[in-house]
Amino acid sequence: MKTLVALEIKRTLRNKKFMFFTVIYPSALFLMIAGTAGRTALVPHTDLTMPLYYTVAMASFGALTAALMGNSERIAKERERGWVRQLRLTPLPGRGYVLAKIAAAAVATLPSIVVVFAVAAVTKGVRMDAWQWFALTGAIWAGSLVFAALGVAIGYLATGDAVRPLTMIIYFGLSILGGLWMPTTAYPQWLQDIAGYLPTHAYAALGQAIEVGDAPHARDIALLAGYLALFAGAAAWLYRKDTRRA
Template sequence: MTGSFPGALIGLEVTRTLRNKKFMFFSVIHPSVIYLLVSGTRNTTGTVPGSDLTTQAFFMVSMASFGALTAVLMGNSERIAKERERGWVRQLRLTALPGIGYVLAKTAGAAIVSLPCVVVVFVVAASVRHVTLDAWQWFALTGLIWAGSLVFAALGVAIGYLAGGDAVRPITMILYFGLSILGGLWMPTATFPQWLQNISVWLPTHAYAAVGRSVGTGGAPEARDIAILCGYFLLFAGGAARLYRKDTLKA
Protein backbone atom coordinates (compact mmCIF):
# COMPACT_ATOMS: atom_id res chain seq x y z
CA MET A 1 0.00 0.00 0.00
CA THR A 2 2.80 2.37 0.89
CA GLY A 3 4.61 1.70 -2.38
CA SER A 4 1.52 2.67 -4.39
CA PHE A 5 1.00 5.97 -2.56
CA PRO A 6 3.42 8.05 -4.69
CA GLY A 7 1.63 6.83 -7.81
CA ALA A 8 -1.72 7.83 -6.38
CA LEU A 9 -0.31 11.23 -5.43
CA ILE A 10 0.96 11.73 -8.99
CA GLY A 11 -2.50 10.93 -10.35
CA LEU A 12 -4.08 13.36 -7.91
CA GLU A 13 -1.67 16.14 -8.90
CA VAL A 14 -2.32 15.64 -12.62
CA THR A 15 -6.09 15.60 -12.13
CA ARG A 16 -6.06 18.75 -10.01
CA THR A 17 -3.92 20.61 -12.52
CA LEU A 18 -6.03 19.59 -15.51
CA ARG A 19 -9.10 20.90 -13.73
CA ASN A 20 -7.49 24.33 -13.39
CA LYS A 21 -8.58 25.70 -16.76
CA LYS A 22 -6.99 29.11 -16.33
CA PHE A 23 -3.61 27.63 -15.45
CA MET A 24 -3.74 25.14 -18.31
CA PHE A 25 -4.71 27.86 -20.80
CA PHE A 26 -1.88 30.12 -19.64
CA SER A 27 0.68 27.31 -19.59
CA VAL A 28 -0.26 25.72 -22.92
CA ILE A 29 -1.32 28.68 -25.08
CA HIS A 30 0.88 31.47 -23.73
CA PRO A 31 4.26 30.10 -24.99
CA SER A 32 2.84 29.48 -28.47
CA VAL A 33 1.50 33.03 -28.68
CA ILE A 34 4.87 34.43 -27.62
CA TYR A 35 6.58 32.21 -30.18
CA LEU A 36 4.39 33.57 -32.97
CA LEU A 37 5.01 37.16 -31.88
CA VAL A 38 8.78 36.77 -31.57
CA SER A 39 9.35 34.65 -34.65
CA GLY A 40 7.08 36.82 -36.78
CA THR A 41 9.44 39.78 -36.50
CA ARG A 42 12.58 37.85 -37.44
CA ASN A 43 14.27 36.80 -40.66
CA THR A 44 12.96 33.33 -41.50
CA THR A 45 16.05 32.14 -43.37
CA GLY A 46 18.95 33.51 -41.33
CA THR A 47 20.62 31.74 -38.43
CA VAL A 48 20.80 32.99 -34.88
CA PRO A 49 24.17 34.32 -33.64
CA GLY A 50 26.15 31.59 -31.91
CA SER A 51 23.88 28.87 -33.29
CA ASP A 52 23.41 26.87 -36.48
CA LEU A 53 19.64 26.97 -36.09
CA THR A 54 17.34 29.16 -38.14
CA THR A 55 15.51 31.86 -36.23
CA GLN A 56 12.23 29.95 -36.39
CA ALA A 57 13.74 26.70 -35.07
CA PHE A 58 15.81 28.50 -32.42
CA PHE A 59 12.82 30.24 -30.88
CA MET A 60 10.68 27.12 -31.26
CA VAL A 61 13.04 25.24 -28.95
CA SER A 62 13.28 28.27 -26.64
CA MET A 63 9.53 28.72 -26.29
CA ALA A 64 8.86 25.00 -25.88
CA SER A 65 11.39 25.01 -23.04
CA PHE A 66 9.88 28.20 -21.64
CA GLY A 67 6.39 26.69 -21.75
CA ALA A 68 7.48 23.60 -19.85
CA LEU A 69 9.30 25.80 -17.34
CA THR A 70 6.15 27.87 -16.84
CA ALA A 71 3.97 24.83 -16.23
CA VAL A 72 6.18 23.12 -13.68
CA LEU A 73 7.74 26.03 -11.82
CA MET A 74 4.81 28.41 -11.47
CA GLY A 75 2.28 25.68 -10.78
CA ASN A 76 4.27 23.72 -8.22
CA SER A 77 5.55 26.53 -6.04
CA GLU A 78 2.26 28.36 -5.48
CA ARG A 79 0.19 25.20 -5.15
CA ILE A 80 2.49 23.76 -2.49
CA ALA A 81 2.55 27.03 -0.53
CA LYS A 82 -1.26 26.95 -0.45
CA GLU A 83 -1.27 23.29 0.61
CA ARG A 84 0.97 24.14 3.55
CA GLU A 85 -1.39 26.87 4.67
CA ARG A 86 -4.35 24.46 4.44
CA GLY A 87 -2.67 21.81 6.58
CA TRP A 88 -1.95 19.25 3.85
CA VAL A 89 1.47 18.56 5.39
CA ARG A 90 -0.20 17.48 8.62
CA GLN A 91 -2.27 14.98 6.66
CA LEU A 92 0.81 13.56 4.96
CA ARG A 93 2.40 13.01 8.36
CA LEU A 94 -0.14 10.26 8.90
CA THR A 95 1.27 8.31 5.93
CA ALA A 96 4.59 6.51 5.56
CA LEU A 97 5.53 8.60 2.51
CA PRO A 98 9.20 9.69 2.84
CA GLY A 99 10.33 13.19 1.92
CA ILE A 100 12.02 12.16 -1.31
CA GLY A 101 8.92 10.17 -2.30
CA TYR A 102 6.77 13.27 -1.88
CA VAL A 103 9.19 15.40 -3.91
CA LEU A 104 9.41 12.85 -6.73
CA ALA A 105 5.61 12.50 -6.83
CA LYS A 106 5.13 16.26 -7.02
CA THR A 107 7.89 16.57 -9.62
CA ALA A 108 6.55 13.79 -11.82
CA GLY A 109 2.99 15.05 -11.56
CA ALA A 110 3.99 18.54 -12.71
CA ALA A 111 6.20 17.23 -15.51
CA ILE A 112 3.40 15.11 -16.98
CA VAL A 113 1.29 18.24 -17.36
CA SER A 114 4.17 20.08 -19.08
CA LEU A 115 4.06 17.73 -22.08
CA PRO A 116 1.11 19.50 -23.82
CA CYS A 117 2.99 22.80 -23.58
CA VAL A 118 5.87 21.37 -25.59
CA VAL A 119 3.70 19.63 -28.17
CA VAL A 120 1.53 22.68 -28.88
CA VAL A 121 4.57 24.90 -29.56
CA PHE A 122 5.95 22.28 -31.96
CA VAL A 123 2.62 21.97 -33.78
CA VAL A 124 2.37 25.75 -34.17
CA ALA A 125 5.98 26.01 -35.37
CA ALA A 126 5.54 23.25 -37.94
CA SER A 127 2.14 24.37 -39.24
CA VAL A 128 2.43 28.16 -39.11
CA ARG A 129 6.17 28.86 -39.38
CA HIS A 130 6.92 25.78 -41.48
CA VAL A 131 9.75 24.49 -39.29
CA THR A 132 10.89 21.15 -40.70
CA LEU A 133 12.86 18.48 -38.83
CA ASP A 134 13.36 14.77 -39.23
CA ALA A 135 10.94 12.52 -37.37
CA TRP A 136 13.61 11.40 -34.90
CA GLN A 137 14.41 15.04 -34.08
CA TRP A 138 10.78 15.81 -33.23
CA PHE A 139 10.58 12.80 -30.93
CA ALA A 140 13.98 13.45 -29.36
CA LEU A 141 13.20 17.12 -28.77
CA THR A 142 9.87 16.30 -27.15
CA GLY A 143 11.44 13.71 -24.86
CA LEU A 144 14.44 15.81 -23.87
CA ILE A 145 12.51 19.00 -23.17
CA TRP A 146 9.93 17.06 -21.19
CA ALA A 147 12.60 15.22 -19.18
CA GLY A 148 14.50 18.45 -18.58
CA SER A 149 11.41 20.05 -17.07
CA LEU A 150 11.83 17.70 -14.09
CA VAL A 151 14.68 19.93 -12.93
CA PHE A 152 12.42 22.96 -12.63
CA ALA A 153 9.55 20.95 -11.21
CA ALA A 154 11.86 20.02 -8.32
CA LEU A 155 12.84 23.68 -7.97
CA GLY A 156 9.14 24.57 -7.73
CA VAL A 157 8.69 22.09 -4.88
CA ALA A 158 11.68 23.57 -3.05
CA ILE A 159 10.35 27.13 -3.42
CA GLY A 160 6.93 26.02 -2.21
CA TYR A 161 8.48 24.83 1.05
CA LEU A 162 11.05 27.58 1.35
CA ALA A 163 8.55 30.44 1.10
CA GLY A 164 4.93 30.70 2.01
CA GLY A 165 1.95 32.97 1.85
CA ASP A 166 2.55 36.27 0.10
CA ALA A 167 6.29 35.66 -0.41
CA VAL A 168 6.09 32.65 -2.72
CA ARG A 169 4.78 34.49 -5.79
CA PRO A 170 7.42 37.28 -5.96
CA ILE A 171 10.24 34.81 -5.27
CA THR A 172 8.97 32.49 -7.98
CA MET A 173 8.55 35.33 -10.48
CA ILE A 174 12.06 36.64 -9.89
CA LEU A 175 13.57 33.20 -10.44
CA TYR A 176 11.21 32.50 -13.34
CA PHE A 177 12.11 35.57 -15.38
CA GLY A 178 15.72 35.68 -14.21
CA LEU A 179 16.46 32.11 -15.25
CA SER A 180 14.53 32.51 -18.51
CA ILE A 181 16.32 35.67 -19.62
CA LEU A 182 19.82 34.90 -18.37
CA GLY A 183 19.60 31.30 -19.58
CA GLY A 184 18.93 32.41 -23.14
CA LEU A 185 15.28 31.42 -23.54
CA TRP A 186 14.25 34.92 -24.61
CA MET A 187 17.33 35.95 -26.57
CA PRO A 188 20.60 34.37 -27.73
CA THR A 189 23.25 34.46 -25.03
CA ALA A 190 25.79 35.24 -27.75
CA THR A 191 24.45 38.81 -27.65
CA PHE A 192 25.31 39.12 -23.93
CA PRO A 193 28.49 40.77 -22.64
CA GLN A 194 31.24 38.21 -22.16
CA TRP A 195 31.09 38.32 -18.36
CA LEU A 196 27.36 37.57 -18.49
CA GLN A 197 27.92 34.74 -20.95
CA ASN A 198 30.40 33.20 -18.50
CA ILE A 199 27.67 33.15 -15.86
CA SER A 200 24.91 32.04 -18.21
CA VAL A 201 26.59 28.79 -19.28
CA TRP A 202 26.29 27.45 -15.71
CA LEU A 203 22.56 28.13 -15.34
CA PRO A 204 20.12 25.22 -15.66
CA THR A 205 18.01 27.06 -18.22
CA HIS A 206 21.03 27.54 -20.50
CA ALA A 207 21.81 23.82 -20.39
CA TYR A 208 18.12 23.05 -20.83
CA ALA A 209 17.83 25.05 -24.03
CA ALA A 210 21.25 23.89 -25.28
CA VAL A 211 20.19 20.24 -25.11
CA GLY A 212 17.22 20.92 -27.36
CA ARG A 213 19.15 23.11 -29.77
CA SER A 214 21.80 20.42 -30.21
CA VAL A 215 19.14 17.99 -31.36
CA GLY A 216 17.61 20.69 -33.57
CA THR A 217 20.86 20.92 -35.52
CA GLY A 218 21.00 17.15 -35.93
CA GLY A 219 23.60 16.50 -33.26
CA ALA A 220 23.69 15.02 -29.79
CA PRO A 221 23.47 16.97 -26.51
CA GLU A 222 26.80 17.86 -24.95
CA ALA A 223 27.80 15.84 -21.90
CA ARG A 224 28.39 19.04 -19.91
CA ASP A 225 24.82 20.23 -20.44
CA ILE A 226 23.41 16.87 -19.36
CA ALA A 227 25.69 16.87 -16.30
CA ILE A 228 24.59 20.39 -15.34
CA LEU A 229 20.92 19.44 -15.55
CA CYS A 230 21.46 16.27 -13.52
CA GLY A 231 23.44 18.21 -10.91
CA TYR A 232 20.74 20.84 -10.53
CA PHE A 233 18.04 18.17 -10.31
CA LEU A 234 19.83 16.44 -7.45
CA LEU A 235 20.38 19.79 -5.74
CA PHE A 236 16.76 20.95 -6.08
CA ALA A 237 15.19 17.56 -5.27
CA GLY A 238 17.46 17.02 -2.28
CA GLY A 239 16.80 20.52 -0.98
CA ALA A 240 13.06 20.11 -1.48
CA ALA A 241 13.06 16.78 0.42
CA ARG A 242 14.93 18.35 3.30
CA LEU A 243 12.59 21.34 3.43
CA TYR A 244 9.60 18.98 3.34
CA ARG A 245 10.92 17.00 6.32
CA LYS A 246 11.72 20.21 8.19
CA ASP A 247 8.25 21.58 7.54
CA THR A 248 6.66 18.33 8.61
CA LEU A 249 8.45 18.46 11.94
CA LYS A 250 7.05 21.94 12.55
CA ALA A 251 3.54 20.99 11.44
Protein backbone atom coordinates in the same frame (compact mmCIF):
# COMPACT_ATOMS: atom_id res chain seq x y z
CA MET B 1 0.25 6.89 -3.63
CA LYS B 2 -1.23 6.13 -7.06
CA THR B 3 -4.51 7.71 -5.97
CA LEU B 4 -2.77 10.93 -4.93
CA VAL B 5 -0.78 11.04 -8.18
CA ALA B 6 -3.98 10.66 -10.21
CA LEU B 7 -5.68 13.34 -8.11
CA GLU B 8 -2.81 15.79 -8.57
CA ILE B 9 -2.78 15.23 -12.34
CA LYS B 10 -6.54 15.80 -12.57
CA ARG B 11 -6.32 18.97 -10.46
CA THR B 12 -3.55 20.31 -12.68
CA LEU B 13 -5.33 19.59 -15.95
CA ARG B 14 -8.59 21.12 -14.64
CA ASN B 15 -6.89 24.38 -13.67
CA LYS B 16 -7.74 26.45 -16.73
CA LYS B 17 -5.65 29.46 -15.71
CA PHE B 18 -2.60 27.32 -15.11
CA MET B 19 -3.04 25.39 -18.37
CA PHE B 20 -3.41 28.67 -20.27
CA PHE B 21 -0.05 29.94 -19.06
CA THR B 22 1.67 26.60 -19.66
CA VAL B 23 0.15 25.77 -23.06
CA ILE B 24 -1.15 28.91 -24.79
CA TYR B 25 1.27 31.50 -23.40
CA PRO B 26 4.50 29.93 -24.75
CA SER B 27 2.94 29.44 -28.19
CA ALA B 28 1.73 33.05 -28.24
CA LEU B 29 5.22 34.23 -27.31
CA PHE B 30 6.65 32.14 -30.13
CA LEU B 31 4.34 33.87 -32.60
CA MET B 32 5.18 37.32 -31.25
CA ILE B 33 8.94 36.82 -31.12
CA ALA B 34 9.63 34.51 -34.05
CA GLY B 35 6.66 35.61 -36.14
CA THR B 36 8.44 38.65 -37.55
CA ALA B 37 11.72 36.82 -38.24
CA GLY B 38 12.43 35.37 -41.64
CA ARG B 39 12.45 31.60 -41.94
CA THR B 40 16.10 31.62 -42.98
CA ALA B 41 17.35 34.35 -40.63
CA LEU B 42 20.19 32.95 -38.52
CA VAL B 43 20.83 33.51 -34.84
CA PRO B 44 24.19 35.32 -34.63
CA HIS B 45 27.19 33.01 -34.14
CA THR B 46 25.10 29.84 -34.57
CA ASP B 47 23.83 27.54 -37.34
CA LEU B 48 20.24 27.84 -36.13
CA THR B 49 17.52 29.84 -37.83
CA MET B 50 15.41 32.10 -35.63
CA PRO B 51 12.30 29.86 -35.95
CA LEU B 52 14.35 26.78 -34.98
CA TYR B 53 15.92 28.56 -32.04
CA TYR B 54 12.61 29.74 -30.66
CA THR B 55 10.94 26.38 -31.24
CA VAL B 56 13.18 24.88 -28.56
CA ALA B 57 13.30 28.06 -26.47
CA MET B 58 9.52 28.42 -26.15
CA ALA B 59 8.89 24.69 -25.71
CA SER B 60 11.47 24.76 -22.90
CA PHE B 61 9.89 27.91 -21.48
CA GLY B 62 6.47 26.26 -21.41
CA ALA B 63 7.87 23.18 -19.69
CA LEU B 64 9.70 25.40 -17.20
CA THR B 65 6.44 27.22 -16.45
CA ALA B 66 4.55 23.99 -15.82
CA ALA B 67 7.26 22.44 -13.68
CA LEU B 68 8.27 25.46 -11.61
CA MET B 69 5.19 27.65 -11.23
CA GLY B 70 2.75 24.83 -10.54
CA ASN B 71 4.73 23.14 -7.80
CA SER B 72 6.04 26.09 -5.82
CA GLU B 73 2.84 28.02 -5.22
CA ARG B 74 0.60 25.00 -4.77
CA ILE B 75 2.86 23.40 -2.16
CA ALA B 76 3.26 26.64 -0.19
CA LYS B 77 -0.52 27.19 -0.16
CA GLU B 78 -1.24 23.59 0.88
CA ARG B 79 1.27 23.85 3.72
CA GLU B 80 -0.43 27.04 4.86
CA ARG B 81 -3.89 25.48 4.77
CA GLY B 82 -2.81 22.37 6.67
CA TRP B 83 -3.35 19.92 3.81
CA VAL B 84 0.24 18.65 3.98
CA ARG B 85 -0.09 18.15 7.74
CA GLN B 86 -3.24 16.09 7.19
CA LEU B 87 -1.47 13.89 4.64
CA ARG B 88 1.26 13.15 7.17
CA LEU B 89 -1.41 11.51 9.38
CA THR B 90 -2.12 8.97 6.62
CA PRO B 91 0.02 5.93 5.67
CA LEU B 92 1.30 7.89 2.65
CA PRO B 93 5.10 8.14 2.85
CA GLY B 94 6.55 11.65 2.69
CA ARG B 95 8.19 10.98 -0.66
CA GLY B 96 4.76 10.09 -2.07
CA TYR B 97 3.52 13.67 -1.77
CA VAL B 98 6.66 15.04 -3.43
CA LEU B 99 6.54 12.44 -6.22
CA ALA B 100 2.88 13.22 -6.83
CA LYS B 101 3.71 16.90 -7.34
CA ILE B 102 6.56 16.09 -9.72
CA ALA B 103 4.39 13.64 -11.65
CA ALA B 104 1.62 16.20 -12.09
CA ALA B 105 4.14 18.78 -13.30
CA ALA B 106 5.67 16.25 -15.71
CA VAL B 107 2.27 15.51 -17.27
CA ALA B 108 1.52 19.24 -17.63
CA THR B 109 4.76 19.85 -19.55
CA LEU B 110 3.86 17.60 -22.47
CA PRO B 111 0.95 19.67 -23.88
CA SER B 112 3.06 22.85 -23.82
CA ILE B 113 5.87 21.15 -25.73
CA VAL B 114 3.61 19.58 -28.35
CA VAL B 115 1.57 22.74 -28.96
CA VAL B 116 4.69 24.89 -29.48
CA PHE B 117 6.03 22.31 -31.93
CA ALA B 118 2.74 22.29 -33.84
CA VAL B 119 2.56 26.10 -34.00
CA ALA B 120 6.18 26.30 -35.19
CA ALA B 121 5.59 23.73 -37.92
CA VAL B 122 2.37 25.31 -39.18
CA THR B 123 3.19 29.02 -38.94
CA LYS B 124 6.94 29.09 -39.62
CA GLY B 125 7.44 25.93 -41.63
CA VAL B 126 9.82 24.36 -39.11
CA ARG B 127 10.79 20.93 -40.43
CA MET B 128 12.93 18.24 -38.82
CA ASP B 129 13.33 14.49 -39.10
CA ALA B 130 10.94 12.35 -37.08
CA TRP B 131 13.70 11.23 -34.73
CA GLN B 132 14.53 14.86 -33.95
CA TRP B 133 10.95 15.68 -32.96
CA PHE B 134 10.81 12.66 -30.65
CA ALA B 135 14.29 13.33 -29.25
CA LEU B 136 13.42 16.98 -28.61
CA THR B 137 10.23 16.02 -26.78
CA GLY B 138 12.09 13.53 -24.62
CA ALA B 139 14.99 15.88 -23.86
CA ILE B 140 12.77 18.84 -22.96
CA TRP B 141 10.46 16.66 -20.87
CA ALA B 142 13.31 15.00 -18.99
CA GLY B 143 15.07 18.32 -18.42
CA SER B 144 11.93 19.82 -16.91
CA LEU B 145 12.32 17.50 -13.90
CA VAL B 146 15.16 19.77 -12.76
CA PHE B 147 12.72 22.67 -12.44
CA ALA B 148 10.02 20.48 -10.92
CA ALA B 149 12.47 19.70 -8.11
CA LEU B 150 13.29 23.42 -7.81
CA GLY B 151 9.56 24.16 -7.53
CA VAL B 152 9.19 21.67 -4.68
CA ALA B 153 12.14 23.25 -2.87
CA ILE B 154 10.68 26.75 -3.23
CA GLY B 155 7.29 25.50 -2.06
CA TYR B 156 8.82 24.28 1.20
CA LEU B 157 11.06 27.31 1.58
CA ALA B 158 8.57 30.17 1.12
CA THR B 159 5.38 31.09 2.91
CA GLY B 160 2.07 31.41 1.09
CA ASP B 161 2.44 35.18 0.79
CA ALA B 162 6.08 35.17 -0.31
CA VAL B 163 6.05 32.23 -2.70
CA ARG B 164 4.66 34.03 -5.75
CA PRO B 165 7.08 36.99 -5.87
CA LEU B 166 10.03 34.70 -5.07
CA THR B 167 9.03 32.25 -7.79
CA MET B 168 8.47 35.00 -10.33
CA ILE B 169 11.92 36.49 -9.71
CA ILE B 170 13.56 33.08 -10.18
CA TYR B 171 11.27 32.22 -13.12
CA PHE B 172 11.93 35.34 -15.18
CA GLY B 173 15.57 35.53 -14.13
CA LEU B 174 16.30 32.00 -15.31
CA SER B 175 14.23 32.45 -18.49
CA ILE B 176 15.83 35.70 -19.61
CA LEU B 177 19.41 35.10 -18.52
CA GLY B 178 19.33 31.48 -19.70
CA GLY B 179 18.43 32.45 -23.25
CA LEU B 180 14.82 31.30 -23.47
CA TRP B 181 13.53 34.73 -24.47
CA MET B 182 16.44 35.89 -26.59
CA PRO B 183 19.76 34.42 -27.75
CA THR B 184 22.50 34.87 -25.19
CA THR B 185 24.83 35.83 -28.06
CA ALA B 186 23.17 39.26 -27.88
CA TYR B 187 24.38 39.74 -24.29
CA PRO B 188 27.67 41.33 -23.17
CA GLN B 189 30.44 38.78 -22.76
CA TRP B 190 30.38 38.93 -18.95
CA LEU B 191 26.66 38.14 -18.98
CA GLN B 192 27.19 35.30 -21.45
CA ASP B 193 29.75 33.83 -19.07
CA ILE B 194 27.21 33.88 -16.23
CA ALA B 195 24.45 32.44 -18.45
CA GLY B 196 26.66 29.49 -19.35
CA TYR B 197 26.36 28.18 -15.79
CA LEU B 198 22.57 28.51 -15.48
CA PRO B 199 20.32 25.42 -15.74
CA THR B 200 18.07 27.08 -18.31
CA HIS B 201 21.02 27.69 -20.64
CA ALA B 202 22.03 24.02 -20.49
CA TYR B 203 18.36 23.05 -20.82
CA ALA B 204 17.90 24.97 -24.07
CA ALA B 205 21.27 23.71 -25.33
CA LEU B 206 20.00 20.12 -25.20
CA GLY B 207 17.35 20.86 -27.79
CA GLN B 208 19.57 23.11 -29.88
CA ALA B 209 22.11 20.31 -30.28
CA ILE B 210 19.38 17.91 -31.41
CA GLU B 211 18.05 20.48 -33.89
CA VAL B 212 21.36 20.58 -35.77
CA GLY B 213 21.62 16.77 -35.72
CA ASP B 214 24.13 16.41 -32.89
CA ALA B 215 23.98 14.63 -29.56
CA PRO B 216 23.51 16.84 -26.49
CA HIS B 217 26.84 17.99 -25.07
CA ALA B 218 28.16 16.13 -22.02
CA ARG B 219 28.75 19.43 -20.21
CA ASP B 220 25.09 20.42 -20.50
CA ILE B 221 23.90 17.01 -19.31
CA ALA B 222 26.33 17.08 -16.39
CA LEU B 223 25.27 20.61 -15.45
CA LEU B 224 21.59 19.66 -15.43
CA ALA B 225 22.30 16.48 -13.46
CA GLY B 226 24.18 18.56 -10.90
CA TYR B 227 21.32 21.03 -10.58
CA LEU B 228 18.81 18.18 -10.27
CA ALA B 229 20.81 16.68 -7.41
CA LEU B 230 21.11 20.11 -5.78
CA PHE B 231 17.42 21.00 -6.06
CA ALA B 232 16.19 17.52 -5.11
CA GLY B 233 18.53 17.48 -2.13
CA ALA B 234 17.31 20.92 -1.05
CA ALA B 235 13.68 19.83 -1.45
CA ALA B 236 14.29 16.72 0.67
CA TRP B 237 16.07 18.71 3.39
CA LEU B 238 13.37 21.39 3.47
CA TYR B 239 10.66 18.73 3.58
CA ARG B 240 12.28 17.05 6.60
CA LYS B 241 12.73 20.43 8.26
CA ASP B 242 9.07 21.27 7.65
CA THR B 243 8.04 17.87 9.06
CA ARG B 244 9.99 18.44 12.29
CA ARG B 245 8.47 21.90 12.62
CA ALA B 246 4.95 20.50 12.21
